[in-house]
Amino acid sequence: QSALTQPPSASGSPGQSVTISCTGTDSDVGGYNYVSWYQQHPGKAPKVMIYEVTKRPSGVPDRFSGSRSGNTASLTVSGLQAEDEADYYCSSHAGGSNPYVFGTGTRVTVL
């Protein structure tokens, strides 16, 4: 199972929006409604920001939103804030003996 493809970096100024893509296949992103997005600050554990493609856990600001078109999922962060600067990873259920696959990761920089 290959890793999902994410852009290595993305950036925006405070208050702007940034969108990160996560491209997979019919066997993962396009085949299941189980795509999650994780935020990871340096030295910290990943934190779920979006699950099941579009759902937001309680406590996650509504500035974070998820969507999907075909085999590509996206995470949009609106109204960028300094604390949003982090690495972001997507993950999708993939079935079979390799149950899920991660994206390659995107470093978001707030300019």
Add this chain to the structure above:
Amino acid sequence: QVQLVESGGGLVKPGGSLRLSCAASGFTFSAYYMGWVRQAPGKGLEWVSDISTSSTYTNYADSVKGRFTISRDNAKNSVYLQMNSLRVEDTAVYYCARENWVPADWGQGTLVTVSP
């Protein structure tokens, strides 16, 4: 709330063994698959292994198959990862995860360093 606490990491020589533990609380442990995910220094996330609710099914990444063994004790709300024949490339932070088709909750991680 969900809490996952890993332990057992450390420094080991190539060919050595370590056993990681993860103590879970805040949810019905026996109702969820549990897994291990690792992150090598400066690298991305890599799924390592997972185990079904009653231990009937276990899965392993090709990179650890035959060397790592996952197990769980539902009475103790704990999941374990026995790591044998460790290699330098196994050096990583190992995270325990509650799974709900994908990782839904993460522990804080435990560092495993394999070095001569």
